[in-house]
Amino acid sequence: LRCRCRRWGGLVQPGRFLRLSCVGYGFTLDRYAIGWFRQAPGKEREGVSCISSRGGTMDIKDSVKGRFTISRDNAKNTVYLQMNGLKPEDTAVYTCGAYYGSCGSGIRFWGKGTQVTVSS
Numbered sequence: 001l002r003c004r005c006r007r008w009g010g011l012v013q014p015g016r017f018l019r020l021s022c023v024g025y026g027f028t029l030d031r032y033a034i035g036w037f038r039q040a041p042g043k044e045r046e047g048v049s050c051i052s053s054r055g056g057t058m059d060i061k062d063s064v065k066g067r068f069t070i071s072r073d074n075a076k077n078t079v080y081l082q083m084n085g086l087k088p089e090d091t092a093v094y095t096c097g098a099y100y101g102s103c104g105s106g107i108r109f110w111g112k113g114t115q116v117t118v119s120s
Helices: none
Strands: 002-005 018-023 034-039 046-051 057-059 068-073 078-083 092-099 107-110 114-118
Touching: 018 034, 018 092, 018 114, 034 068, 034 078, 046 068, 046 078, 057 068, 078 092
Parallel strands: none
Antiparallel strands: 002 018, 018 078, 034 046, 034 092, 046 057, 068 078, 092 107, 092 114
């Protein structure tokens, strides 16, 4: 798994948006529930959102509800995290993971993280 940030180095001003991509290399993602996680400096990693293999979504983190949207495009072997209305407290290293089973069941594969910095 690999996370990509389709913006300039992941630095964005408050209130702006960013879309992260989780791409499967060497295997297909459509069999897996995929979660997005983040870890801010000095804090533990936390779950942000999850999408089942069938496309059902779950917002794990209350603070991102209404702002972040997880989706998947199995034809592109990619899961996205659309992040709107970004806040400085969203600054963290974001990574994706493929679960063994359903959302919350335990991570089988971890992607490499990508830094997202929200700052003016």
